[in-house]
Amino acid sequence: MSQDKKFGPSPEQILYANILNKGMLIGLGVLLVTFSLYVFGIMDPYIPFDKLTISWSQPVSDYLHELNIPTGWAWLGMLGYGDFINFIGIAFLAGVSIICYLAIIPTLLKSGDKIYAVIAILEVIVLTAAATGIFGSGGH
Amino acid sequence: MIHTSKMMAGLPAVAVLTLCAGAAFASGGEAAAAMPQDGSPWWYWPIILLVATFIMGVIAVLGGVGGGVLFVPIISGFFPFHLDFVRGAGLLVALAGALAAGPGLLRSGLASLRLAIPVALIASSCAIVGAMVGLALPTNVVQICLGVTILGICILMLTAKKSTLPDVPESDKLSSILKIYGVYREESTGETINWKVHRTPIGLALFVVIGVMAGMFGLGAGWANVPVLNLLMGAPLKISVATSKFLLSITDTSAAWIYMNQGCVIPMMVVPSLVGIMLGSFVGVRILKVVKPTFIRWMVIGILAFAGLKALSKGLGF
Numbered sequence: 001m002s003q004d005k006k007f008g009p010s011p012e013q014i015l016y017a018n019i020l021n022k023g024m025l026i027g028l029g030v031l032l033v034t035f036s037l038y039v040f041g042i043m044d045p046y047i048p049f050d051k052l053t054i055s056w057s058q059p060v061s062d063y064l065h066e067l068n069i070p071t072g073w074a075w076l077g078m079l080g081y082g083d084f085i086n087f088i089g090i091a092f093l094a095g096v097s098i099i100c101y102l103a104i105i106p107t108l109l110k111s112g113d114k115i116y117a118v119i120a121i122l123e124v125i126v127l128t129a130a131a132t133g134i135f136g137s138g139g140h
Numbered sequence: 141m142i143h144t145s146k147m148m149a150g151l152p153a154v155a156v157l158t159l160c161a162g163a164a165f166a167s168g169g170e171a172a173a174a175m176p177q178d179g180s181p182w183w184y185w186p187i188i189l190l191v192a193t194f195i196m197g198v199i200a201v202l203g204g205v206g207g208g209v210l211f212v213p214i215i216s217g218f219f220p221f222h223l224d225f226v227r228g229a230g231l232l233v234a235l236a237g238a239l240a241a242g243p244g245l246l247r248s249g250l251a252s253l254r255l256a257i258p259v260a261l262i263a264s265s266c267a268i269v270g271a272m273v274g275l276a277l278p279t280n281v282v283q284i285c286l287g288v289t290i291l292g293i294c295i296l297m298l299t300a301k302k303s304t305l306p307d308v309p310e311s312d313k314l315s316s317i318l319k320i321y322g323v324y325r326e327e328s329t330g331e332t333i334n335w336k337v338h339r340t341p342i343g344l345a346l347f348v349v350i351g352v353m354a355g356m357f358g359l360g361a362g363w364a365n366v367p368v369l370n371l372l373m374g375a376p377l378k379i380s381v382a383t384s385k386f387l388l389s390i391t392d393t394s395a396a397w398i399y400m401n402q403g404c405v406i407p408m409m410v411v412p413s414l415v416g417i418m419l420g421s422f423v424g425v426r427i428l429k430v431v432k433p434t435f436i437r438w439m440v441i442g443i444l445a446f447a448g449l450k451a452l453s454k455g456l457g458f
Contacts, residue, residue, distance in 0.1 A: 009253070017246035017247045020242050032411075038407065052182065056222065056406055063403070090410065093232070093236060094232075094393055127393055130394040133397075
């Protein structure tokens with residue numbers, strides 16, 4: 001990185017900011033659209049509203065069990081439901097940092113900043129591992 | 141002029157409230173049939189949540205705290221949602237706030253990617269551990285720990301001093317190797333500030349604890365990030381606040397994935413909370429000029445203390 005005693009952010013910082021900005025706007029936009037489809041009843045929910053309002057006061061394990069809700073990435077197979085389609089926007093918002101990191105790695109390597117390139121690669125591994133669900137899925 | 145801008149800022153909130161109310165009435169008879177245990181229709185709590193998080197968003201900006209730290213204790217204490225879902229929503233609320241602020245802070249050079257990257261690796265890894273531990277522990281234990289943590293944050297807010305430009309005589313070896321330093325222009329004085337950090341190994345070690353707590357309670361962690369970056373490591377206050385805010389976009393990402401994969405994310409809770417906090421922050425920034433921050437800060441401490449005691453009493457079964 002080349003922030004060395006120069007005004008303004010480094011090129012990789014600007015690159016990161018630009019991708020983060022676009023990702024955030026896309027994610028929020030998608031989330032608002034999908035939530036409108038859900039809340040206005042344009043798409044039927046998997047969990048009926050009356051059952052949802054009873055179950056959201058229970059621990060997650062009971063909620064999942066009683067409503068027969070799959071965990072992890074199973075929501076990808078349920079995008080036909082108004083509630084599950086919202087996970088597109090949520091997952092996008094939670095994944096945008098991974099994209100930002102992936103984007104700056106080549107710039108870091110190009111500028112010879114091997115230490116930060118390695119740290120960035122490790123961060124991608126950590127965030128991707130968390131996203132995959134290998135640390136467990138399915139409540140308590 | 142200020143009055144007009146306040147009114148303009150409030151309009152989106154009114155629009156969203158109207159939309160929610162419209163959606164509620166659009167469902168008509170169905171809504172009447174869909175009564176939860178407390179007798180209220182399904183749309184009642186999401187709308188209350190939207191209003192409450194809007195107010196929280198305003199107060200968070202005026203009180204200089206993150207939305208997440210208010211969200212989890214207040215919503216878990218006074219709303220019917222289980223703590224598992226509140227923590228999942230809290231992380232996404234903090235994450236969305238950080239994602240919204242991050243690009244501007246990075247572009248202005250106030251948030252330092254160079255400072256954030258090593259810290260983020262530690263905090264985000266430990267947030268995974270915190271999230272897993274938090275979801276494995278019994279709810280009452282987490283509630284008690286949350287109450288204690290919130291009361292601890294109140295004490296921290298009451299006692300911690302802030303240093304605009306901490307004195308850092310010399311960089312430590314690790315920060316020199318990592319080249320954690322920078323320069324920015326202080327707009328209020330026109331001064332050019334060269335900054336560097338020290339005590340980096342201790343600072344990074346503390347982010348282990350901060351990461352675990354962020355993941356365990358879904359609080360966000362600005363309340364802890366800023367004192368460590370500013371008072372311990374010696375980064376200027378503006379750099380610390382901006383980098384901390386940006387840092388949450390990475391720390392909370394890892395924990396948010398754990399909560400999401402465990403089924404702790406309910407869109408009907410997350411979206412109104414997210415919209416409410418963001419609109420509230422938008423309005424808060426605009427009215428920041430006309431309120432007394434000291435009074436608001438005392439109010440935030442009071443609210444947090446009350447919410448902390450409530451969490452503690454819930455955990456202890458009173």
